[in-house]
Amino acid sequence: xxxxxxxxxTDAIVAIIITIxxxxxxxxxxxxxxxxFDGIPELFAYIVSFAFIGVAWYNQHYIFYLVxxxxxxxxxxxxxxxFTMSLIPVASAWVGKFMNSVAPQLFYLLFxxxxxxxxxxxxxxxxxxxxxxxxxxxxxxxxxxxxxxxxTSWKFPTLIIVTxxxxxxxxxxxxxxxxxxxxxxxxxxxxxxxxxxxTQSK
Numbered sequence: 001x002x003x004x005x006x007x008x009x010t011d012a013i014v015a016i017i018i019t020i021x022x023x024x025x026x027x028x029x030x031x032x033x034x035x036x037f038d039g040i041p042e043l044f045a046y047i048v049s050f051a052f053i054g055v056a057w058y059n060q061h062y063i064f065y066l067v068x069x070x071x072x073x074x075x076x077x078x079x080x081x082x083f084t085m086s087l088i089p090v091a092s093a094w095v096g097k098f099m100n101s102v103a104p105q106l107f108y109l110l111f112x113x114x115x116x117x118x119x120x121x122x123x124x125x126x127x128x129x130x131x132x133x134x135x136x137x138x139x140x141x142x143x144x145x146x147x148x149x150x151x152t153s154w155k156f157p158t159l160i161i162v163t164x165x166x167x168x169x170x171x172x173x174x175x176x177x178x179x180x181x182x183x184x185x186x187x188x189x190x191x192x193x194x195x196x197x198x199t200q201s202k
Contacts, residue, residue, distance in 0.1 A: 045096030105174035
């Protein structure tokens with residue numbers, strides 16, 4: 001299967017998800033400036049989710065660049081990753097509307113966890129295919145990414161448990177903790193991520 005076709009499909013779906021999220025914003029009912037502040041919770045949820053998508057797309061783009069050939073397993077693993085991402089508009093809209101409620105925050109955390117696990121699964125499927133092709137360089141690069149190391153360490157389940165407990169006492173902490181993880185993963189990307197056009201997996 002051509003890698004470019006899967007990448008094009010991924011880019012299209014990601015673009016649609018972002019469009020759906022921004023269309024969820026409602027125009028204030030009056031021309032008064034203070035009406036804007038009523039939408040701050042929705043704006044915060046949108047910012048977190050937008051950053052989420054940005055970092056997610058960057059990491060997925062990096063690991064796909066290292067892939068030589070898209071197999072059926074990689075294709076469906078990528079579809080699973082896209083499916084969990086497609087839930088962002090629903091989770092973001094609900095948590096934005098009820099920022100200080102426990103249930104929406106737990107739902108967002110549940111979705112956030114599912115997306116992370118689907119990304120980890122995608123990485124492992126790609127690594128498995130690379131192993132079959134004896135692509136040691138590609139395997140090493142994926143395993144050395146900050147996101148992969150975090151998801152395969154004790155830190156990830158600990159963060160999820162701590163966040164779930166914190167939400168019960170301070171609901172908005174769910175989005176705050178999610179944003180912190182997103183920022184960290186956004187900063188500590190693969191060192192050669194900005195030089196993809198000059199890098200080839202051998």
